[in-house]
Structure formats: C-alpha cells, structure tokens
Amino acid sequence: MLHVAEAARVSVATVSALINGTATVSPELTQRIEQAIRDIGYKRNAIARSLKMGTTRTIGLTVPHITNPFFTDVVSVIQQAFDRAGYAVMLCCTDEDLNTQDEQIRLLLDRMVDGLIVARVGDGGILKGIVEQADVPVVLLDRVCEGVDTDTVVLDNRSAVFDAITYLANLGHRRIAYITGSFDISPMHDRMEGYRDALQAAGLAVEDELVRFGNFHEVDGYNATMQLLSLRDRPTAIFSANNPMVIGTMKAIRDIGLRCPEDISVACFDDFPWSDVFQPQLTTVAQPVQAIGEQAANLLLDRLAGNREAPPRKLMLKGRLMIRNSCHPLGAIARSVSA
C-alpha cells in the first residue's frame, strides 16, 4: 500500500479510503491510485487488516471424521454458506479424540477465527471455558454438550431411532440388535433412548446381549456383528447407530454366509447416495444435512453480524426414515407396517 501511495503521490490514508470506500476521494486521485494499483499489482494484506480490525473473516470447523458421509455433506454445505458470505473456513478433523480436538481448537483460536462450529467429542474439553468467556461465538453441531450453553443444531435422535425400531417391530421382529457408539456423545445417548422406548412401546424387553458398542469405525461394526450372529438365539434384525459401522455389519453378514434381508434385516443411521442403487437397498434414517448445515451457518453468521446478546438458540431437526428393501417382514407375525 505504501508503494501504491508513493507511485500515486498520495498518502496511504487516501489509498485506504479509496479501497474501502470510507471517504470520498476526488476523481483525479482515484484515477492515479487505481492506475498505481494496476501497475504494481497490489493486493491488500488481509493479515495486517485483521490485526488492525480485530476480525479475520475466517471461521473454524471441526468434525470427528470428514469421511463419514454425514459430516462430508454438512461440511460441504457449511463451506458453501460461508464462502457466499465472504468467509474462509479452516477445517479440522478430531478423529473422535478429545485431546486432538482441544489442540485444534487452540490452533484455530490462536489464528483468531471469528467463530467456531464444532461437532464436539468427549466432554467438550476446553470448549466450556471458551463459551463461558464468550470470546468467540461457537455453535455446536450434531452433538449437544452438557455444561456448554450455546447455539446448537442437532437432530431429534430419539424419535428418529424410535421410528426405525418401531418399523422393525411392526415387521414382526422380536430380537432387534443395536450397535452403538459410546454414550458420552449425546446422539448416541439419545438414539439408545429411542431404541429402548421403541422396544418398550412394542412390548419387547431390552436385552443386554443385543446391544453392542463400537468406536464408529467399520471394523467395530464388523466385530460387533460377528458377536451378535454367534449368539445361540440370533437376532433377526440389526440397527446400526452409525453409518461407517454398518459397512462392517454387512461384511460380517456376508462373511458368515447369511443374506440380507432374507436371513437378517439391517437398517442404520445416516443416508448415503448409493443406498438407492445397490442391493440390498438399505433402509436408513436420513438426516436433513442441507438444513443442518445451513442452520448452523446461519446461527453463526447471525452472531458474527453482531447479534451477541440473544440467548443460546437450540434447534432440533427431524430425521426421516427411508424405507427400502433391507428389512423383511418376519413370517406370519408381521403386522401392518406404518411408513
């Protein structure tokens, strides 16, 4: 900018005024300055600007795994929304690890991001302190967090799973297995509640041996399913509370030599683009990814626009059961199915 000012024989203040339109500058100077900018190929240094202005027009986004198709889609939507608004987004993957998350949030905060969107992990870690001292606005995505009172957009996980399990029960299944991630993240907790409640509503008991834990990865789903299928009284349906794990479930079923849905029914959380096309076409709970991403972006953009005082806003969206052909009615017991 200094060079531009010299070349145009004006002060840097005038150059700045012209660039930002913060004051009127005469036609001749405008002319001279624009010429100089072109000659020199001047680009404003956003770092210097950020230092002075105290805002970076950059936000931080952390998710557990970007390869989980749910997060992929949400990240994509959020990125687009902020791009439209002239913000850059720094993306971090926490790999479902609290320490990593803390470290990455620190990294983002160091870089003075204007806001944070976090699909948190563990108990939230340093997130609590950050929200409390209200330095930067943060919105929680997908997962609420006890003790962290801030803008949030989550799914109604309980009722989504309730519907799915009820669907299976109505098909006549009595032994419905459930594969879940750890309960310390809220969706897993809420989904389990939906499972429990649905069984109860259907007059079925919750049996411990039918509930298995995994750590969100394909291999965990595989192992869990192997255990389930080797029970003396094998389940007739399996619901996986997480998408990557269901791949493991399908592989285990294949490896053991069973067929889905003829021998065993399968449904899972989170839809993906292929589910329509390949066999079996998986029955899934689809999250409104577009809406989730947009709402999260909007909540944060609203804070960034200056609305700091409003009390935390908690949005809860509804999932949708996508019934396809991976679940069979069970013999004569099947009742009428409510879609």
Added chain:
Amino acid sequence: MLHVAEAARVSVATVSALINGTATVSPELTQRIEQAIRDIGYKRNAIARSLKMGTTRTIGLTVPHITNPFFTDVVSVIQQAFDRAGYAVMLCCTDEDLNTQDEQIRLLLDRMVDGLIVARVGDGGILKGIVEQADVPVVLLDRVCEGVDTDTVVLDNRSAVFDAITYLANLGHRRIAYITGSFDISPMHDRMEGYRDALQAAGLAVEDELVRFGNFHEVDGYNATMQLLSLRDRPTAIFSANNPMVIGTMKAIRDIGLRCPEDISVACFDDFPWSDVFQPQLTTVAQPVQAIGEQAANLLLDRLAGNREAPPRKLMLKGRLMIRNSCHPLGAIARSVSA
C-alpha cells in the same frame, strides 16, 4: 503480551524471548513470566505474529467437490498431514467452476496462506500467474495444467483406464460405452486416451455414439446412460470415468428395467467403501488416495521448509483395477481374463 510483561515487571522483548526460546532468560524472570502468563491466561496472537514473520502456517486447499469420495479421502489425508506439521488448512470447494476457483484462490492469497494445493478446474485461471511469480508454492493435485509448471501429483489415468477397458474387452465385450467429463481437465483427457488405446489394442473401433459427456454429476450420468441404452445397437458394457456419475448410470439401468451385470456390465473410476458390500459389487479403478494425499502434502511441506529452488517435481501414481462382479463375460466370445 504487554499485560504479561507488565505483570511480570519485564519488557515485552523478554517475554517474547522466553516464549520462543530465542534467548536465555534467567530463572527468576522465567518464573515470574510463566506465573503472569498463567494468571492472565495469555494466548499468543498468531495474526500479529504472522504479520511480523511473514508466514501464517496456514495452507489453502481447493477441490471441485468435497462430496466426491475421492476428494473426500484426499482432503482427509492432507488435513491430517498438515495438522501433524502444525499447519491449519483452509478448505474451498470450487464446484467445478473456474470463476469460483479464481475467487477462492484470491481469498486464500489475501489471507497470506503459505502454500496452495489445488485440484484445479478449467484452464487454471489466475493459477498461471501465481506460479510464475512464485509468491507462494503451489502443488497441483489430480490434475495437471498446461502452462502451469509446478509440483504435481496425478494418477496415471491413461493406463488405469486402459487396463479397465482391456479387461472388459477380454470378457468379450465389443460395444463398450464410455461416459466422460469435459476434456479440459487433464484426467478426463488422459482417461479418454486410455479408452481409445485399449479399444484399438483389442481391435475395436471407437464409435462416437458410444462416447457421452456429462458434467460430473449424478444426473449427467443418468442422462448419458439413458441415451446409451436407447441406441438401436445397445452397448453391452459401460465405463464411467467419474464416480458420482456412475450412480446415475446405475439408476438409469434400474429405471429401464435392466439388470447389472446380467444385462449390462458396468465399471467406473474411483473406488468407495461400499463397493465391497452391496450388489452388484462394482468393478472400479481405485486410486491410491492415501499416497496421493501424502505425496501432495510432502511436496508442499518440503517447499515450505525452504526448498524453493528445486525444479518442479511431477509424481505419477498407478491406479489399481478392483475386479468385482459388475461385469459379466459375454457369451461364448469370452477369452481368458487377465486380472
């Protein structure tokens, strides 16, 4: 930092020296300063630091579509690599549009990223100028770019497609259709070459009506396939040069009432986690995503570490044909199949 210095009754220079370990500071002062840092909860302002140092420890990464599983995986690998190295990554999606890409690169450059990894679009746009004036190192990912001479990691697209088409020809297919994206990005060009060469090697003619263009999206694959299937002399195999488009292909086949692989064989570029599990299990060309991401990251990290003078390094990796069950041998014509 000023506050810390005051609280510890030292100068900011000393605080800086301690934090960065750039000079020895006595035990008492160390003690006082560390205490003050803790008391105040001081965090270094990376923006101010960047301004002074001229480096942001941030890189920019642009891809056409993050929801394309190939890019999802590569982004994930790259993100991890830079995270380990203490860099933040700003992610942008160009949506396969040159103007968007130019805009986003400008956005990233404004923010003084230390380097750029670009899966470019169109003819490269402002990329050329950036590489020429060598302000920031850039590595090209997945796609080379005429006139942009810089570090690059790409797949050997020609031979990957050559192998796939040869495989189909060896199965006895004579009418092998090909769905491609626009040739102005290099992989599409090279893949087409592989198609042509393989047909020729198999003694088959390239027929224009069997080559269809689409714009990388599912719907394009759908339309292209619909056209192919309504030819009087229908192809017996379809190869899709892009992953999202193959979903459209499968939907079209289903909608028209055909079965894959019994009625028509299908193969495509880019592997995805589900391909093993669902029917038909798609035969695909798998890219070594892990290696691609790591190599790209390494090339850039090497430049960032100061190796600016080395001539552009061009890496070409090999794809791998994953033979599954979406391609049938064609009647008695089938020859022995080379895996």
Added chain:
DNA sequence: TGACACGTTCGAAACGTTTAGATTAGCGTT
C-alpha cells in the same frame, strides 16, 4: 584500577493496515 567479555535485559523500530483528528483549499456570506 581500568579494560574487557559475557550473560541478561531492554528500548524501539518494523510488519501493513485503519482511522481519528488535523490541515488545507475552495467557496459563499456578511
């Protein structure tokens, strides 16, 4: 005792912007 070296600490400039307030010029009023 003075000169010198060494280890520690500090003052101040610099990075590239923005912006408040000062200055200047031009013009119309009285």
Added chain:
DNA sequence: AACGCTAATCTAAACGTTTCGAACGTGTCA
C-alpha cells in the same frame, strides 16, 4: 476583507508481535 463551512487530503498512532542493537551488571584479567 475576514470569516466560517465543506470537501478532500494528510499525519500519526495503533493493532500485537519479533528482533536488532544498545545498555547494564558482574566477574576476570592485566
């Protein structure tokens, strides 16, 4: 002719760091 008003421009401080070179105190040596 002196005055005030407005519009255009400029000066200089500030943002929070890093770093160069100077300053200071202490001990060693001649």
